[in-house]
Amino acid sequence: MAVPPEAAGQAADSQGQRDSGGVRKALQRRERVVIRFVGDSGDGMQLTGMQFTTESALAGNDIATLPDFPAEIRAPAGTLAGVSGFQLNFASNQIFTAGDEPDVLVAMNPAALKANLDDVPANAVIIVDREAFTEANLKRAGYSSNPLTDHSLDKYQVIEVDVTKLTTLAVKGLGLNNRAVFRSRNMFVLGLLSWLYQRPTQSTIQYLETKFKKTPDVLEANLRVFKAGFNYGETTELFTSSYSVPAAQIQTGLYRNITGNTATALGFVAAAVKSGRPLFLGSYPITPASDVLHELAGFKNFPIYTFQAEDEIAGAASAIGAAFGGAIAITTTSGPGMNLKAEAVGLAVKTELPMVITDIQRAGPSTGMPTKPEQADLLISMYGRHGESPIAIIAASTPADCFECAYEAVRIAVKYMTPVILLTDGQLANGAEPWLLPSVDSLPPINVEFRTDPNGFLPYSRDEKTLARPWAIPGTPGLEHRLGGITGENLTGNISYSPANHELMIRTRARKIACITQEIPPTEAFGEPTGGDLVVLGWGSTFGPIREAVKQVREKGKKVSHIHLRYLNPLPKDLAETLRKFKTVLVAEMNMGQLLKLIRADYLIDAVGFNKIQGRPFKVSELVNRINRTLEA
């Protein structure tokens, strides 16, 4: 196909010209483009996607990404189980999601094509490595005939590129073995797409130079392949134009691209630095939480202690010990680990020690789908401990928001002397977006004041405003005291079996958690702040699709709003009153209706739920349809 695809992005609204090496090609403008890179786990699709993301970020676009990892680390090559994907939405206006469906699908083999074709709309561009469509690969993917020749792809704009051959040509003479050549095919694709969308390539070149510093021949090969891909776009007749996606109008300042897990780790570091205390992380590896452990393990000089414990119980327990000693104590995990930590968290609730339990939610129950996101751990966070065991819960809504939420979780934990659960999920963890770097000075203070005065010291006396008990750490003369899980007498904490005292302590701890509402800013409804026909209520990673969907229906004149919660326990004081301003409350969640239950139970508001439990985020179109249907009902 020689004509450049009109569908390679939305809204072509200008034409440009560009002179390059004698070949004149048109430059067309696009508002936003969604590209999905798919291939075998070994094809380097994640890296390609991340690099293209960096290039796009440096081009000033707004971006959102969604990686899709196969569950198996190394599934047999060429099979459906081994397909790895990376979707990227980059735009010259504000975007909230990685896009429902790709405008461009780059498929490195038949399995990758087959596994993703359902998501690709008619007229979309599909770029394939023609040579990968061998009989053997077709068979592995379960194709009985070659889709490139059997007309089954006629409704798409298929561009066949001999990626393998062109890669081999590019590195000719470097003496690389076939495997090494094959592994650099992704750089050809990256180069080609970089040309197609006129990305700045300097960051990729720098990245390669750093990565292959010690192997100059591999570096040379990758650079040559990358450039070959770029030049191929310019010279081949397959493409008669390239596209520009101009910089987005976004807030001024210094940006970096960030994933949720990195943002979470940095939020914890920032909180520790601001508090002036060392950070301790006790953790046991689990997908998709391990990266927070990996990140923090690299920042020892801050100082940060990372303890890879023997299990999740020890992860939480060691954090409790560190909190007792006065450190900023963190434990990180995902679903199954939450179950194991429950008893330790109960101890932190009872002894009122500050710590943050981070649950990077994944699809459950049991092992579930470890690499896929879900929001089904809200109720275990609320209630998943025996006894009356209230705890503060905070949920992040975007990758960059993980920074603020991690920071806030520590701040609340320390200020109120309580464990705090921080909820993110697999989508936030690995998804990326541009992050406007905060200035360190502007971060809210985290004041750690250890009790030192032995006069009148009582381990369970309380601050009037926060009901926090004093943080009295070992090593302080005159404050020797014993903490424990057994019900303790008010003020002294001495073992007590008094019935009235037991109830008093339970109610006091519950009141303390309720006090946290004073930290929560007024609830803001995006759309109709004073009320309207419908409000979509969400929490966590559904922020992007809900916001985009609400914007779309509002553009059609509908009075629809969006409220997104960061604080899930306690809920904002004004939430019930705000929700009551709307005729319909639609709670959209990636679970069976967990927030819905809380809203209905706590407020007696007849909210309705929209639920998806497929290990995949909501599509904007799904939400738009549901909103419209609800309005019509």
Added chain:
Amino acid sequence: MATALTRKDFVSDQEVRWCPGCGDYAILAQVQKTMPEFGIEPHNVVFISGIGCSSRFPYYMKTYGFHTIHGRAPAIATGLKVTRPDLDVWVITGDGDGLSIGGNHLIHVLRRNVDLKILLFNNRIYGLTKGQYSPTSEVGKITKSTPAGSVDFPFNPITVALGAHATFVSRTIDVEQKHLGETLKRAHQHRGASFIEILQNCNIFNDAAFNDVSDKGIKADHQLVLEHGKSLIFGKNRDKGIRMNGMRPEVVTLGQGGVSETDLVVHDETNLALAFMLANFDAPLPTPVGVFYATSRPTYDGAMNQQLADAKAKQGAGDLEELLKRGDTWTVN
């Protein structure tokens, strides 16, 4: 230190609530008596326990204390010791707490060699839950949960500790006050995880479980006190010894059949193979008490703090502003 510490400095105001006659009293008394000798002020001492009768211990010490959850004390203590190496941290556990529900944490804290003093009160029974058999109960133990006798083979706490490559492994007895005190001192001197199994009588649910080694009338013939560099001699008349018969230890009587002290095994705390052999002594061989094994290995808390110090020396103190800006950044004007 301004004034010398006394026992009273370590006695809390809480009423001790073990059953009258429980071996835990003797252990508490000896710990409170020995602590002043370490010269560490009570505010720098922390006792951390799990759950069980034994784990009530911290309430009675006028130090910092933490009565935590069943089996997890070693993990909690690890988090504290790693971040607060300045503190003197003790772990109190029981045979159920440390070897059943908390077995995993115990072996890992020992192999990591976290600088903790770990006292395992072994009464070979679950005391607090009123008398079920424990992982150290002998096969055939008849309890409420095993009316026909237990069928599972018990753990030997010493071989568990040695198997986990603990760097200090010892055994003592609640009523042997002098030996208990000396063992506490040895354990405290040691840098790293010091493990003491204390044979403790639960007079309510498993009375006289250790009579052979604690009863004044008969103990001398059943108890073998290990002393580094000394021959393995025991018996009321100190005329019995341990000799190797090929690869097997045997009891011999000094002066009989030409046996003299030079034929006997000499205890060497640094010999792991010997420690294993002694730990596995079973009747008619005597029960060894004392230090089975002591070796020096870097501590986990020490090594981790060293890594932090090295990182700081190499990279300087952490700079948050710089950290946030790492990676590819760009400016939007």
